[in-house]
Amino acid sequence: MSAAVTITLGKIMATKIGSVDPSKFADEVFDLYSIPAFDKGQPDIVEGAKIGSAKQIVKSGDVLLSKIVPHIRRSWIVGEDRGRRLIASGEWIVFRGDCIYPGYLRHVLVGDPFHIQFMSTVSGVGGSLLRARPTHVANIAINLPSLPEQRRIAAALDKAEELRAKRRSTLALLDEYNQSIFIEMFGDTVTNPKGWSETISLGEVADIVSGVTKNGKLNGKVTREIPYLAVVNVQDKSLNLSVVKSIEATEAEINRYRLQKGDLLLTEGGDPDKLGRGTLWNEELPECIHQNHIFRVRLTTDKIHPFFLNWLVGSQRGKKYFLRSAKQTTGIASINMTQLRGFPLLLPPVALQHEFARRIAAVEILKASHRASLAELDALFAALQYRAFRGEL
Numbered sequence: 001m002s003a004a005v006t007i008t009l010g011k012i013m014a015t016k017i018g019s020v021d022p023s024k025f026a027d028e029v030f031d032l033y034s035i036p037a038f039d040k041g042q043p044d045i046v047e048g049a050k051i052g053s054a055k056q057i058v059k060s061g062d063v064l065l066s067k068i069v070p071h072i073r074r075s076w077i078v079g080e081d082r083g084r085r086l087i088a089s090g091e092w093i094v095f096r097g098d099c100i101y102p103g104y105l106r107h108v109l110v111g112d113p114f115h116i117q118f119m120s121t122v123s124g125v126g127g128s129l130l131r132a133r134p135t136h137v138a139n140i141a142i143n144l145p146s147l148p149e150q151r152r153i154a155a156a157l158d159k160a161e162e163l164r165a166k167r168r169s170t171l172a173l174l175d176e177y178n179q180s181i182f183i184e185m186f187g188d189t190v191t192n193p194k195g196w197s198e199t200i201s202l203g204e205v206a207d208i209v210s211g212v213t214k215n216g217k218l219n220g221k222v223t224r225e226i227p228y229l230a231v232v233n234v235q236d237k238s239l240n241l242s243v244v245k246s247i248e249a250t251e252a253e254i255n256r257y258r259l260q261k262g263d264l265l266l267t268e269g270g271d272p273d274k275l276g277r278g279t280l281w282n283e284e285l286p287e288c289i290h291q292n293h294i295f296r297v298r299l300t301t302d303k304i305h306p307f308f309l310n311w312l313v314g315s316q317r318g319k320k321y322f323l324r325s326a327k328q329t330t331g332i333a334s335i336n337m338t339q340l341r342g343f344p345l346l347l348p349p350v351a352l353q354h355e356f357a358r359r360i361a362a363v364e365i366l367k368a369s370h371r372a373s374l375a376e377l378d379a380l381f382a383a384l385q386y387r388a389f390r391g392e393l
Contacts, residue, residue, distance in 0.1 A: 112386070206301075208297050258287065270334075
């Protein structure tokens with residue numbers, strides 16, 4: 001193994017690569033490397049007339065690094081020349097150099113060691129307004145082994161990354177299988193081809209409450225600290241308990257908002273496509289309450305299985321109902337208690353609902369195994385990155 005040298009990214013940052021206004025070449029077809037195209041996995045093939053602003057001219061083998069929304073790790077290698085001019089949007093920082101193997105540099109740019117430094121170059125306020133500053137990125141130093149060594153390291157990391165991708169793909173297929181089970185057993189929940197009863201609303205068979213108000217006035221009342229769930233904890237059919245905050249609450253509030261096994265937790269709003277997002281509480285913590293931006297739905301009948309209800313609310317039936325009912329402002333949609341109580345249920349036989357829960361539980365056991373394997377692969381990949389970029393692999 002030859003010794004690595006240390007260089008700053010400014011040495012390989014392509015700053016004078018030229019630009020083109022595609023609209024002046026209306027009939028020409030370009031390969032456009034944009035942020036949306038990255039998320040789709042391939043460049044857009046688009047006519048100049050349909051491109052509204054000037055773009056950077058790039059070439060095959062260039063390595064791109066997104067400077068917008070920098071917490072999302074986006075790095076892309078410009079693909080082969082397919083007879084069309086290659087262009088990239090201005091959101092990319094472009095790297096080019098005879099001393100770099102593109103596959104190696106891409107791994108560096110999405111790796112943990114680099115990302116920590118990269119985030120320190122960011123300016124702006126929140127979300128999509130955050131941007132990395134290229135002049136600051138240029139000062140970040142990386143280890144650069146010989147080209148043969150870069151290829152060897154990239155190949156090892158590519159193999160590990162491939163294994164992680166396969167595991168993620170398997171998990172996605174299992175999610176699709178779960179969805180197919182739901183459709184097979186209950187049909188299209190919007191058109192209801194199986195003719196299930198639709199005469200009962202959620203409010204008739206469930207106790208629904210909002211949660212504790214953060215920073216509420218306590219006026220000297222006796223309180224104690226207790227964990228509480230925030231919106232970030234409630235995902236689609238899962239809980240994210242990596243960070244659970246605590247709040248001071250009175251015993252009356254704790255008794256009112258204490259979660260019980262089988263409670264359905266639903267967020268009141270967010271992005272329109274996330275309406276109906278919720279999951280079940282299965283006593284993951286000994287004691288817990290929830291904040292006021294989360295609805296707690298506690299069934300008062302045995303005619304509905306909580307697990308089926310979770311899936312029904314998150315189905316197209318729920319999404320269409322909530323989207324139609326929700327208050328929407330600047331891309332944010334929210335529902336209120338009255339709208340939630342009015343949600344029109346489907347009522348298949350309860351035995352069928354229980355059978356659905358059993359079938360999904362069997363798949364979830366498989367998913368848990370694959371998730372554990374993926375976590376091990378993620379840890380291995382992080383260790384490989386750390387060793388590789390320190391010249392120890």
